Amino acid sequence: MDIEIRSGCPINLTMEVLGDRWSLVIIRDIMFGNRRHFRELLTQSEEGIASNILAARLKRLMSYGLITKLDDPSHSQKAIYSLTEASIQLVPMFAMIGAWGRRFLPVSEDLSIRAELLEEGGPPLWDEFMADLRRIHIEDPIGGANGTVKSPVLARLTAAFLEVRAKMDAAAG
Amino acid sequence: MDIEIRSGCPINLTMEVLGDRWSLVIIRDIMFGNRRHFRELLTQSEEGIASNILAARLKRLMSYGLITKLDDPSHSQKAIYSLTEASIQLVPMFAMIGAWGRRFLPVSEDLSIRAELLEEGGPPLWDEFMADLRRIHIEDPIGGANGTVKSPVLARLTAAFLEVRAKMDAAAG
DNA sequence: CCATCTGATTGCATATTGAAACTAGTTGAG
DNA sequence: CTCAACTAGTTTCAATATGCAATCAGATGG
Numbered sequence: 001m002d003i004e005i006r007s008g009c010p011i012n013l014t015m016e017v018l019g020d021r022w023s024l025v026i027i028r029d030i031m032f033g034n035r036r037h038f039r040e041l042l043t044q045s046e047e048g049i050a051s052n053i054l055a056a057r058l059k060r061l062m063s064y065g066l067i068t069k070l071d072d073p074s075h076s077q078k079a080i081y082s083l084t085e086a087s088i089q090l091v092p093m094f095a096m097i098g099a100w101g102r103r104f105l106p107v108s109e110d111l112s113i114r115a116e117l118l119e120e121g122g123p124p125l126w127d128e129f130m131a132d133l134r135r136i137h138i139e140d141p142i143g144g145a146n147g148t149v150k151s152p153v154l155a156r157l158t159a160a161f162l163e164v165r166a167k168m169d170a171a172a173g
Numbered sequence: 174m175d176i177e178i179r180s181g182c183p184i185n186l187t188m189e190v191l192g193d194r195w196s197l198v199i200i201r202d203i204m205f206g207n208r209r210h211f212r213e214l215l216t217q218s219e220e221g222i223a224s225n226i227l228a229a230r231l232k233r234l235m236s237y238g239l240i241t242k243l244d245d246p247s248h249s250q251k252a253i254y255s256l257t258e259a260s261i262q263l264v265p266m267f268a269m270i271g272a273w274g275r276r277f278l279p280v281s282e283d284l285s286i287r288a289e290l291l292e293e294g295g296p297p298l299w300d301e302f303m304a305d306l307r308r309i310h311i312e313d314p315i316g317g318a319n320g321t322v323k324s325p326v327l328a329r330l331t332a333a334f335l336e337v338r339a340k341m342d343a344a345a346g
Numbered sequence: 347c348c349a350t351c352t353g354a355t356t357g358c359a360t361a362t363t364g365a366a367a368c369t370a371g372t373t374g375a376g
Numbered sequence: 377c378t379c380a381a382c383t384a385g386t387t388t389c390a391a392t393a394t395g396c397a398a399t400c401a402g403a404t405g406g
Contacts, residue, residue, distance in 0.1 A: 005279070006219070006220040006221065007219035007220050007281075007284060008279065008280050008281025008283075008284050008285070009201075009219055009220075009274075009280070009281075009284040009285070010270070010271040010272075010273075010274030010275045010278065010280045010284070010285050010288045011197060011198065011201050011267060011270055011271055011274060011288070012198055012201075012219065012220055013274050013278040013279070013280060014270045014271075014273060014274040014278065015194055015195075015197055015198055016194070017278065019192065019193060019194045019195075019197065020192060020193065020194070020362095021188055021189070021192045021193070021363085022188075022192075024184060024188055024192065025184065025185055025188055028182075028184050028185075037383085037384085038383075038384050038385070039382080039383070039384075042384090042385095046179070046180035046182055046185065047179035047180050047182075047185055048179065049364095050363080050364050050365060050366090051365090051366095051384090051385070051386085052363085052364075052365090052385085052386070052387085053362095053363065053364070054385090055384080055385055055386075056362095056363095058385095065277075075372075075373075075382095075383075076371090076372065076373090076383095077370095077371065077372055077373085077382085077383045077384065078372095078383065078384080079383090079384070086276075086277045089273060089276065089277070090273060092269050092272075092273075093266070093269040093270060093273055094184060095269075096265050096266040096268075096269045097183070097184055097187045097266060098183040098184055098187075099183075099265075100183075100187060100262060100263060100265075100266055101182075101183030101184060101186050101187040102183045103259075103262065104238075104259045104262070105183065105186040105187065105190065106178070106181065106186070107181050107182070107183045107186060108180075108181025108182075110181075111180060111181050111182040111183070111185075112181070112182070112183050115183045115184070193393095194394090210352085210353085211352075211353050211354070212351080212352070212353075215353090222395095223394075223395050223396065223397095224353090224354070224355085224396090224397095225354085225355070225356085225394085225395080225396090226393090226394065226395075227354090228353080228354055228355075229393095229394095248351090248352070248403075248404080249352095249402090249403065249404095250351085250352045250353065250401095250402065250403050250404085251351095251352060251353080251403095252352090252353070
């Protein structure tokens with residue numbers, strides 16, 4: 001699982017590592033959905049990734065140091081996937097990707113509220129979020145996975161998302 | 174050439190449009206290298222894209238409204254490829270991608286100086302650069318392609334790149 | 347008039363992707 | 377203890393994408 005390194009350009013290298021259909025989507029689910037198990041990533045994903053692709057991407061992301069894998073003490077067969085410092089520092093990039101997508105692509109209201117808040121919050125919010133992520137992924141990945149350690153920023157983003165979704169459900173049905 | 178839309182999430186949609194090995198690399202060459210012809214994109218690229226892939230990607234990017242194609246009056250068979258407002262607004266994303274790549278991937282000194290300057294310059298520089306790009310891609314694509322209309326920001330970035338490269342050449346040879 | 351340059355296209359081998367079925371082991375309820 | 381449900385994947389196979397080399401037809405330049 002190695003980069004080919006067609007050139008040392010930062011943009012090219014980033015594309016060699018993250019330039020595919022699924023890598024950033026998986027990191028997004030771990031980061032913003034706090035999905036830490038294979039099953040959660042597989043079935044609770046909006047986009048319906050195939051299990052073989054998910055397995056391959058997780059392996060690949062591990063080999064690049066973007067996620068780590070840890071045995072879940074509560075279930076000997078469960079693994080906990082966590083972000084690393086490298087993937088936590090993708091937060092500003094996600095903010096820009098979300099901002100651009102909201103502006104130029106046909107996003108849905110509920111799924112874009114988090115991107116909107118992240119854009120509005122700017123660097124101060126990103127820093128706060130990254131600090132949270134360090135706690136639930138690096139300092140205490142087990143507590144972060146089982147919910148005993150939480151991210152206030154994530155809680156706010158999730159609450160906003162659920163609120164919009166509830167409003168949409170009420171309007172629709 | 175349509176998106177499948179597996180979900181309305183801004184990050185997912187952006188990956189459906191730009192999440193592949195080559196799209197952003199091609200836009201990078203048009204944006205930072207001011208390569209406006211097929212041949213330039215094909216042969217002056219650091220990474221050596223295949224001609225069929227380049228043709229397919231240009232067509233795809235056009236269908237998404239990220240580039241436009243224009244007949245070159247100086248040569249009836251030449252086409253000029255230009256950025257659109259949507260791709261010009263990728264500048265902040267490129268800045269973040271470059272910054273992340275510089276921090277976590279084995280970039281080369283010469284090819285990362287532009288990313289460094291773009292990161293240091295921050296939003297004021299990005300805005301200035303985007304204003305330049307609007308002039309040489311939207312307002313006067315022909316003048317922008319043949320060099321009669323120039324981007325001061327691009328000139329600074331290119332000068333810095335050439336300076337670093339000259340220094341490296343001197344040290345090596 | 348002919349070599350060269352233009353933006354591509356075509357063929358073909360290989361690599362990647364995607365969906366569904368399947369594996370092998372674990373856990374929890376009865 | 378037993379069995380259904382759940383765990384993280386792997387296997388299989390068809391479809392698609394990629395990469396490389398060769399090719400093409402229409403300008404252009406000498």
